[in-house]
Amino acid sequence: MERDIRIVIIEDDETIRYGYAYLVGAAEGYYVVNTYASYDEAANSLAADRPEVILLDIQLPGTSGIEALPKIKKVLPDCHVLILTVYESQKQIFDALANGASGYLTKATPATRIIESIKEVKEGGGPMSINIARMVISSFMKNQDSPLSKRETQILELVAEGKSRSxxxxxxxxxPETVRTHIKNIYLKLNVNSRADAIRTAKDNRLI
Structure with a gap:
């Protein structure tokens, strides 16, 4: 018989933490070894816990989930870390993946999918919420030779969403004056004179 997957949960919200522990622990083939309210609380016990999968929140008191990732991987190089958070910003997603996360789910993910994802990540998969996966794919589809800086691209994406300068x-x-300067530089780089032209040119050239 296959032994149960050993799981640790690091989540600062007590209700959510106990909820995950109950749901995951009740599923056949899963064993919740321990739960912690922060990485700092968990740090000295993780090696003894020997988890195969860690469910990790990003926004934690003290050491953040992003900061905790390389520390966890140093102590438990074979452990798979599954981010489970409310945050969906592109920077946090890529920071998490770059720092060793094996998957990224939002807390809106159904419990059955979270449980499936634990097994998936243990088997070498990279589970992501649909909207997170779309964001990652969209990023890879962008023109890597863009004349725009990272900040300019970020600003133009927000402008394309209809947001005002303020x-x-x-x-x-x-x-706001910094935004105005960036937009001026965007117009110059794209050789356009209006917001509409900048958005259209950027989309045509896969810059956003």
């Missing part, structure tokens, strides 16, 4: 500034935590 909304862009607020979302990116930068000054």
């Amino acid at each position: 909304q862009v500034a607020k979302q990116l935590f930068i000054d």
Whole structure:
């Protein structure tokens, strides 16, 4: 008989943490070894827990999930880390994957899918929520020779979503005048004179 998959859950919300522990632990073939409210709380026990899969939140007190990933992989190189979070920003997704996450699910994911994903990641798969997978694929489909900087691309994507200069500034935590300067540079690089032309040119050339 196959032995149960050993799982550790690191999630700061007590209700969610116990909910995951109950749902996963009740499934046949799964064993929740331990649960923790933070990576800092878990750090000294993970080696003894010997988890094969860790369900890890990103927004944790103290060491964040992103910061915890390389620390976990150093102690448990063969352990698979499955991110389970409410955050869907492109930067956090790619930071998580670059730091060793094997999969990325949002907390809106049904419990049955989370349980399936634990087995999938244990077998070498890379489970992702549909919207996360779309974001990753979209990023790879972009023109890698774009004349736009990462920040310019980010701003143009928000402009294409219909956001105003002040909304862009607020979302990116930068000054509206900085946004104006970036947009001016975008127009120059794309040889356009309007927002509509910039968006159309960027989409035609797979820059966003």
